[in-house]
Amino acid sequence: MKPIRVGLIGLGTVGQGVIKVLRENAEEITRRVGRPVVVTHASARDLSRERGVDLTGVQLTTDSMSIARDADVDVVAELIGGHSPAAELILAAIGRGKSVVTANKALIAQDGNRIFDAARKAGVAVAFEAAVAGGIPIIKAIREGLAGNRIESVAGIINGTCNYILTQMTEKGEDFAEALAAAQKLGYAEADPTFDIEGVDAAHKLTILASIAFGIPLSFEAVATEGITRVTSQDIANARQLGYRIKLLGIAKRSEGGVELRVQPTFIPEDKLLAKVDGVLNSVLVKGNAVGQVGFYGRGAGSEATASSVVADIVDIARALTGESRYTVPALAFQPDAVKPLPLVPAADTESANYLSLRVADEPGVLSKITAILAAHDISVEAIIQREPHGGEDAKVALITSVVSEQRLATAMAEMQTLPFVREGIARFRVEKFD
Numbered sequence: 001m002k003p004i005r006v007g008l009i010g011l012g013t014v015g016q017g018v019i020k021v022l023r024e025n026a027e028e029i030t031r032r033v034g035r036p037v038v039v040t041h042a043s044a045r046d047l048s049r050e051r052g053v054d055l056t057g058v059q060l061t062t063d064s065m066s067i068a069r070d071a072d073v074d075v076v077a078e079l080i081g082g083h084s085p086a087a088e089l090i091l092a093a094i095g096r097g098k099s100v101v102t103a104n105k106a107l108i109a110q111d112g113n114r115i116f117d118a119a120r121k122a123g124v125a126v127a128f129e130a131a132v133a134g135g136i137p138i139i140k141a142i143r144e145g146l147a148g149n150r151i152e153s154v155a156g157i158i159n160g161t162c163n164y165i166l167t168q169m170t171e172k173g174e175d176f177a178e179a180l181a182a183a184q185k186l187g188y189a190e191a192d193p194t195f196d197i198e199g200v201d202a203a204h205k206l207t208i209l210a211s212i213a214f215g216i217p218l219s220f221e222a223v224a225t226e227g228i229t230r231v232t233s234q235d236i237a238n239a240r241q242l243g244y245r246i247k248l249l250g251i252a253k254r255s256e257g258g259v260e261l262r263v264q265p266t267f268i269p270e271d272k273l274l275a276k277v278d279g280v281l282n283s284v285l286v287k288g289n290a291v292g293q294v295g296f297y298g299r300g301a302g303s304e305a306t307a308s309s310v311v312a313d314i315v316d317i318a319r320a321l322t323g324e325s326r327y328t329v330p331a332l333a334f335q336p337d338a339v340k341p342l343p344l345v346p347a348a349d350t351e352s353a354n355y356l357s358l359r360v361a362d363e364p365g366v367l368s369k370i371t372a373i374l375a376a377h378d379i380s381v382e383a384i385i386q387r388e389p390h391g392g393e394d395a396k397v398a399l400i401t402s403v404v405s406e407q408r409l410a411t412a413m414a415e416m417q418t419l420p421f422v423r424e425g426i427a428r429f430r431v432e433k434f435d
């Protein structure tokens with residue numbers, strides 16, 4: 001039986017995982033597809049590097065474009081990341097009538113509209129399950145499994161590196177830099193890890209999820225994005241004492257004004273599902289009007305977990321090439337001419353409960369003055385802790401507010417900041433209760 005020939009562009013963490021998974025599970029995959037699926041071609045920047053995977057039978061090259069154009073390649077997997085030359089390579093493969101699999105969320109979030117358009121015109125597929133939440137089949141679940149619903153919200157932990165760092169800081173007391181270095185070593189981080197820690201990678205993924213969930217164009221620029229670099233060990237300790245965990249959450253939800261898209265470090269009550277998702281694990285909760293809430297959980301990064309999704313996409317395409325059926329699921333779940341923008345709610349118009357942390361001079365009456373300002377703005381305090389000063393340090397106050405609009409909170413915080421005993425720089429993070 002003639003095999004489906006896969007050309008891999010990039011032999012890094014994910015590329016090596018794909019070789020391994022396709023080899024290890026060859027028998028099962030052949031039974032699923034109806035014929036073998038084999039990596040016949042692969043490109044890398046440095047062919048002399050030792051990779052720890054068996055590359056026998058794979059034709060190696062440094063010329064990635066030759067793979068995109070090779071008539072002897074049936075499916076191309078782009079696993080180099082970044083915008084260029086990834087975009088050119090994908091478009092070249094599409095131009096030769098090949099379906100493409102990619103793990104490149106940065107490219108899809110920013111340039112997906114153009115790529116899907118080209119693929120549609122060429123009658124081929126661009127599949128990207130590995131781009132969001134690594135090994136969790138969340139794209140397929142929303143696009144196909146939940147296609148009967150009006151999706152109300154998608155929320156979750158969608159960056160493995162940040163979740164790993166926050167977990168190491170919380171459980172092991174590791175410092176930020178140490179935990180990031182470990183995440184990089186484990187193959188979780190992006191080539192430029194500022195994409196992870198500044199929330200950009202999560203924003204790329206949220207952009208894709210929002211399009212698939214709501215049928216809106218890819219709108220990366222509209223995501224209000226904050227990473228985890230402002231989260232201190234003190235915030236983590238405060239969260240614990242108040243009964244919360246801090247997670248970097250991506251949230252896309254419908255609200256009165258349209259859709260809200262945000263990525264932020266968020267306090268979550270410790271008994272909620274998302275608060276218990278630790279390490280490199282990701283979890284996504286989807287709310288549909290028919291199904292209610294459904295949750296997905298699994299490894300969000302790493303070589304073989306991510307390869308699991310790349311290979312699933314290759315299998316989908318291989319099945320379509322093998323059987324009578326064409327690959328007919330639209331890339332962004334909705335028919336291209338039915339994708340329409342919804343108003344994007346500005347962050348200032350959104351509402352949430354909040355965690356505030358203040359450094360204050362050790363004076364009598366401090367707490368009552370702070371709470372009086374909050375009360376004057378109709379904000380109630382749900383929990384509060386005060387740490388006594390020691391060794392000449394300031395006292396510290398941390399509290400959780402009721403649900404309040406961004407504007408009202410900003411006014412109250414500005415007023416608090418003018419109190420003479422409140423030091424510069426009140427820290428604030430959102431709280432999501434998932435009630």
Ligand SMILES: NC(=O)c1ccc[n+]([C@@H]2O[C@H](COP(=O)([O-])OP(=O)(O)OC[C@H]3O[C@@H](n4cnc5c(N)ncnc54)[C@H](O)[C@@H]3O)[C@@H](O)[C@H]2O)c1
Nearest residue numbers: 010012013014043044045064079080081103104301302306
């Ligand atoms: N690592 C993960 O856990 C993970 C998870 C999901 C998605 N992704 C995505 O998968 C893609 C690859 O990530 P990775 O972690 O494997 O990165 P990586 O840095 O380990 O691997 C990329 C490889 O591509 C090579 N490369 C770069 N330009 C090339 C070119 N023009 N031709 C041939 N090879 C080239 C690099 O030398 C490197 O070996 C990225 O888009 C990333 O966002 C990664």
Ligand SMILES: N[C@@H](CCO)C(=O)O
Nearest residue numbers: 159160161189190301
């Ligand atoms: N750098 C990404 C890889 C998976 O997309 C993460 O840590 O989640």
Ligand code: NA
Nearest residue numbers: 129132134136
């Ligand atoms: Na996925």
